[in-house]
Amino acid sequence: MFPRHLVLATLAASAFLIGAVHAADYPSRPVQYIVPFGAGGAAELASRVVTEGFTEALGQPFVVENRPGANGIIGTVQGAKAAPDGYTLLQANGATFSVNPLLYKAATYDPAKDFTPIGLVARQPYVIAVSAGLPVHTLDELIALAKEKGGRLTYATGSTSHQLAGELFQKEAGIKLTHVPYNATNLALPDVISGRVDLIVTAAYTAVPHLGKIRPIAATSAERAKLLPDVPTFKELGYPNFVVEGWFGVSAPAGLPPEVVKTLNTALNKHLAQAKVREAFDNAGFEVTPSTPEEFGSFIKQELETGRNVVQAAGIEPR
Amino acid sequence: MSLVAGPLRNPRPVIVGAIFAASGTAFLVTAQGYEGGSALQMGPGYFPSLVAVLLVLIGLVNIGSAFRASEREGLRHIAWRPLLVIAAAVLVFSVLVTAAGLIAAIAGLVVVSLFATGIPSLRETLLLIVVVEIICLSIFHFLLGLQVPLVVS
Amino acid sequence: MDALHSLALGFQVASSPLNLFYCLIGVSLGTLIGILPGVGPLLTIAMLIPLTFGMPPESSVIMLAGIYYGASYGGSTAAILVNLPGEPSSVVTCIDGHQMARQGRGGVALAIAAIGSFVAGSIGTALIVLCAPILQQWVINFSPADYASLIFMALIATATLVQGSVLNGIGMALLGVLIGLVGMDPMTGASRFTFGSLDLMEGIDFVVVAIGVFAVAEIVQTLDEKESRPGEVAATGSIWPSLADLKASCLPILRGTGIGALFGVLPGTGPTISSIAAYFFERRIARDPSRFGHGAIEGVAAAESANNAAAQTGFIPTMTMGIPGSATMAMLLGALMMNGVNPGPNMIAQRPELFWGLIASMWIGNLMLLILNLPLIGMWVKILRVPYRWLFPAILVFSALGLYSLNLRAFDLYLMLGFGVGGYLLARLRCEPVPFIIGIILGPMLEEHFRRAMVISQGDPSVFVTSWLSLLFLVLSVLIVLLMTPRKRLRAEAAAA
Secondary structure: OHHHHHHHHHHHHHHHHHHHHHOOOOOOOOEEEEOOOOOOHHHHHHHHHHHHHHHHHHHHOOEEEEEEOHHHHHHHHHHHHOOOOOEEEEEEEHHHHHHHHHHOEEEEEOOOOEEEEEEEEEEEEEEEEEOOOOOOOHHHHHHHHHHHOOOOOEEEOOOOOHHHHHHHHHHHOOOOOEEOOOOOOHHHHHOOOOOOOEEEEHHEEEEEEEEOEEEEEEOOOOOOOOOOOOOOOOOOOOOOOOEEEEEEEEEEEEEOOOHHHHHHHHHHHHHHHHHHHHHHHOOOOEEOOOOOHHHHHHHHHHHHHHHHHHHHHOOOOOO | OOOHHHOOHHHHHHHHHHHHHHHHHHHHHHHHHOOOOOOOOEEHHHHHHHHHHHHHHHOOOOOOHHOOOOOOOOOOOHHHHHHHHHHHHHHHHHHHHHHHHHHHHHHHHHHHHHHHOOOOOOOHHHHHHHHHHHHHHHHHHHHOOOOOOOOOO | HHHHHHHHHHHHOOOOOHHHHHHHHHHHHHHHHHHHHOHHHHHHHHHHHHHHHOOOOEEEEEEEEHHHHHHHHHHHHHHHOOOOOOOOHHHHHHHHHHHHHOOOOHHHHHHHHHHHHHHHHHHHHHHHHHHHHHHHHHHHHOOOOHHHHHHHHHHHHHHHOOOHHHHHHHHHHHHHHHOOOOEOOOOOOEOOOOOOOOOHHHHHHHHHOOOOOOOHHHHHHHHHHHOOOOOOOOOOOOOOOOHHHHHHHHHHHHHHHHHHHHOHHHHHHHHHEEEEEEHHHHHOOOHHHOOOOOOOOHHHHHHHHHHHHHHHOOOOHHHHOOOOHHHHHHHHHHHHHOOOOOOOHHHHHHHHHHHHHHHHHHHHHHHHHHHHHHHHHHHHHHHHOHHHHHHHHHHHHHHHHHHHHHHHHHHHHHHHHHHHHHHHHHOOOOOHHHHHHHHHHHHHHHHHHHHHHHOOOOOOOHHHHHHHHHHHHHHHHHHHHHHOOHHHHHHHHHHHH
């Protein structure tokens, strides 16, 4: 039979050890990485590249958990509510962090306050493209045609972030377009290629295989998309305030210990610096943009601000 | 079954029609809370309202058809015992899977569901539990790596 | 000649030992997860993608594609044996397939499903080689109005052609459509019929309803009938199809393949619509439609060959246009892109070994599936011989566990139970679950395309009759209703009762 005090002492010692080990030896067990979308799609795949990097660098499995539903709201709410111990991380992205809180009442989280930013991973430039049959080749011609048609030009989008860019376009150019929403960009392509819908707002890489059937007019990113170097940005064309980009990064519930943030950020940026990782992202149309946790935090705030201006100007009420 | 005694020879269409009409009405009323929009830009309430109205109509026609029915037809009986036992078995599973883990949940479901047809013997119950546990755990836990704890402490 | 040359290249790539190995892994894994409820090809492919990064792109896409079409083989097994459709495309397989199993002809049903799938897969492969450009054009020309009318036709066919009264069928379909609309409105993002529940916001998953109204309701019904009619599933005859069975299935397999190949290419809608259309087409043209729903082999043959042909031609928009037709296809596409391959119009020219290797591997994979599945039939049929009072707890555990693995939340189980109890009670009132579940699947699609067509036409409803395809589907819908005259209907009903 064990002497009772020995058992107690062992228990106390191990409890102490667990507490002490926590920050220094993080991670000591598998980490779940919530992706608030279903399996499939470039962003979800890209997050698997990220978790691979963490797993390699930190020696514990980082497991992607798909928590889809309600445009990413469900998974993001779960991410906000999890314990800030470093064992639950969340993919942050443009849709869930800078669009959803403005469009949906159900998105009860505050992107700036309820999360600990860890680092930006990549950005994704968008373009506005027209169906090849539409007789416009420049932004000015497009705007002129839209004015002439008086709101009867149609534009397709496959996600709320793309829709935000579409709304911003109407606001900045002073035109009116009819919005045709789709569940996913790929489902919109046949209608745009055939000319049933006039315009599409989409990621640059989605447009590339269809050049000739659809014609990119302008990019919404701050700099030209690497995949479409000939397409001018709205900024160049005289719309300095028109910058909308897709992005995604890694975040955690608010209150994550700073040492853990540092460990994760270092591992992430080291992984992103590798040539093969950059190449994988390039292939999927993402432009890798590593950051410090602080830079990522202010980036999120700034994105939210841009979104809020657009949504207010467009008169969209949260549902 | 007392409905059969009245002037109604066939109560089934009345019950079915009432179910349709009632659910249609419930959806219709709820959908009134959503923006209807116009035929050009339909709001979220437009299409559901349309379908709900059709469902109410179908329900009413169904009720009406009962009074023209020529054949007498009784209601089919309902197997309450298996129905309730299986419902209970699934409930036990869903409670145990979070409270006690996968192993207990599977065992609980098997034990309860065996009561659907009679009183099972202890031997057959234990045997079935072991077989089902082995098959399910090897597939879901070991092969597919389902993220559910086997035992919750 | 050129196509043959390319195909030869493809077979050369696909029959390298390494690629044969990956193909075998893919189709075996696909069969397994297809049988399990809840665990689908989407999840499996997602989990495997990181493992494929070091592999040559051909091998990785051959394996992942194998999982995709292998799952549709496995799906039909579960549908026939335990009345559990794992995917929307196997709902109609349940109708006659499970009845056949109940009559002791489960082996025949499984064999016909496997043979039909193989024939359809082979023809589908040939069609990709010969007709990819024509089918591409067909995808591009298919407008939202055409989609809306096609889906409408499928709904009408389902509601009016199943057993029981037409009124009940239509009512159940409409009820299904309304339940299908629960969740976030895809066009505006507004929550509908969720009553503030976040769990309901993402909509009601097909699998939840399928397990409820098919598997659970079926178990209760079978346990009940055991009381009045003791004895197990009739154990008679050979497990292999007779010459008469093969003869009866021959044309349905070919027609199913044609319908499946044609509709399978349509992104989003294709895979589901094709098996529904093929099944109801057979039922419509059958000399004696009353056999359908009571174990008609033609129904199984048509539905299974249609969904497999659709699975094959579904690769056309994904690979040659960069337009994935389903979430699973989007996943495959993503895996390719991460490997540096950009699917699209240029892919065949730029990476012929990859494109044709995949096409050839699909034929080889179908052959493997046939060889793999035929011997398994003996084992499956033995499972049916297990006394039902021991079998059903196992089915129930599998269903509950598979469902729980989807989102790891008890809510799905409660919802499934609700549908199971409600579905059983409605079935006792002669309201069939088939139109209901097809309503759930097609309802949201119908709304989406209907609204989209109206937006694009600037609110002008004439768009539904000015497009000849849409007009054709609408005329067919009207014909389906008119041809089911009440007189005929009553007689059929009396005969069925």
